[in-house]
Amino acid sequence: MTVADAPDQGPDATYFAYLAAKDWRIPKCRGCGAYVFQPRIMCPACGGEAFDWVAPSGAGTVHSTTVVRRRPADGGDYNVALVDLAEGVRIMSRVEGVDPMAVRIGMPVSARLADQDGDTIVVFDPAGGDGR
Structure with missing residues (x-):
């Protein structure tokens, strides 16, 4: 599975697809800007359902x-x-x-x-x- 295929499989699959590609990414809510971890389908801060996958600082x-x-x-x-x-x-x-x-x-x-x-x-x- 590639990162492009993972969104259809859910947020956990997307997270692990990025890792498999040697790229660490976590979701960031498009609505309120909150970072989310563990990956999930809804932002716990605002209830938004749209995320960008961004590289954390580490x-x-x-x-x-x-x-x-x-x-x-x-x-x-x-x-x-x-x-x-x-x-x-x-x-x-x-x-x-x-x-x-x-x-x-x-x-x-x-x-x-x-x-x-x-x-x-x-x-x-x-x-x-x-x-x-």
């Missing part, structure tokens, strides 16, 4: 985080984080490039696209490179 702040414990043989520990994007929406992902225990609430992060098992996903790295 700048964010960790809202919440937890560490998932795994044996080293299974890949080791990783974090799951809720990140508040500069656009005003929240996304669940993970912060990479730093020990999972070092991820902190309020930490500035920057998004990047990564490959996971053949799919493109959005992950975050500490902004500024030092994790603070």
